Amino acid sequence: MKYIYDLHQSLSGHHLILAYEGEFTQEITKSILAMVERNMDSTGEDSSIKRKVFNVMVESLQNIVKHADNNQEASHSAVFMVGKQKEKYTIISGNPMNNETIPIVQDKIDAVNKLDKDGLKAYYKEIIKNTKISEKGGAGLGFVDMARKSGQKLEVDFQDLGTGQSFFALKASIERL
């Protein structure tokens, strides 16, 4: 039973206020959002920070839900975490991804990360004008919006799972002013 204590230590060591692994659906998304909102309300978090955290959480969670749609397995092997420290919130997602998809995702992240505030605004407008809602229901604006609301670079990591898939981790931070 020691793993329970170890897990507890690990969660608090990483300042995580929420960690979820399991099925990702719209209903679960709403529950997670409600839990974190309640946490922020109870600590009297600034409303502008609350909105930004909510915003980034939605895009992150709906990303996982969309990936889960065409990959039953993925929906059960994804994680979502929210960290809260004195100076920032971190919103973290992790899910397996086919290796062929990595360059596409990496390009999107690189494109977003090299832009400043005005560049992101212009990029957002460019995409929204020309985009069509995909079969998965996305507008192709998720990373751009996360970067805009975060105000920080998005951090990504790919761990090879050796099965033609990698574990894709995405972290966005929101500063508490």
Place this chain on the structure above:
Amino acid sequence: MEILNLEGAEDTPKIMLDKANGIFELSGRSLPEDSAEFYQPILDWIEAYESDPNPSTEFTFKLEYFNTASSKLILDVLSALEDIDGMSIVWYFHEDDEDMEEAGEEFSELVELPFEFKTY
């Protein structure tokens, strides 16, 4: 013309489109699971309204939050409204919500419609 009246939920906005009473409003939160499906009845209603609109129409957006998929559909709604004579947009944002104010400004730059900005 039929009224389109949808109760809001935690992930879908409240919709009131009422030609006879001159009420045209989207409010609340918009993060539906399937944005395209959710917004289709609104786009259909606007298309029908276009054939016989009121002399002037004030269309109100009073959104607290919308996700990126909804933002694309909101642009589609605005683009549909662009074709209607006498159309103007009232964009509400919470007084300390700069992101929602900026979102309204961005939409106003993407369509040819008069925007009025109000705080709540």
